[in-house]
Amino acid sequence: MMQEREAMGGGNEVEVTVVYVPASKSEKFTVRKSDTLQLLLDKAYGAFGEKPQQGDTYFCKSGENLTGDLSKTIEAVISSKCRVAVIEIRRQTGGA
Numbered sequence: 001m002m003q004e005r006e007a008m009g010g011g012n013e014v015e016v017t018v019v020y021v022p023a024s025k026s027e028k029f030t031v032r033k034s035d036t037l038q039l040l041l042d043k044a045y046g047a048f049g050e051k052p053q054q055g056d057t058y059f060c061k062s063g064e065n066l067t068g069d070l071s072k073t074i075e076a077v078i079s080s081k082c083r084v085a086v087i088e089i090r091r092q093t094g095g096a
Contacts, residue, residue, distance in 0.1 A: 014074060016085040018044040019061075022093075033075035037066060037087075040074060044089065053091060061086035 014033050018040065019026045027047045031040050037058070045052055058066040060082035069077055078085050 014078065014085060016040060016074060016078070016087060018047075019086065019088045020044065020048045020050065021088050022091045023048065023050075031074055033073060035074050036070065037072055037074060037077050038070040040087070041070070041089065055092040057090045057092075059088045059090060060084070061088065 012032055012034070013030050015028055015030050017026055017028050025048055027044060029040060029043055029047075031043075041052070041058065058070075060066060060077075061084050062082065064081045066077060066081065066087065069081070077087075
């Protein structure tokens with residue numbers, strides 16, 4: 001918990017965990033605070049061997065929807081919405 005609370009400490013970089021919910025995978029990334037959420041997600045998709053699909057959504061661990069915040073910086077997203085540096089990629093499942 002301490003590491004999560006200190007995520008936005010000094011320096012220009014922050015460690016963010018991205019969880020790819022459909023496959024129950026997670027990966028930690030060290031990114032610049034000035035990087036956009038979109039840049040982080042692009043790195044995450046590559047690490048998971050996946051490509052973005054229409055209908056993918058993005059959330060903080062605490063449930064706040066980030067789908068409309070892709071152009072915001074990591075610093076802005078974590079400090080204003082997430083508080084904890086954990087972001088989830090969720091994908092709609094097929095249905096009849």
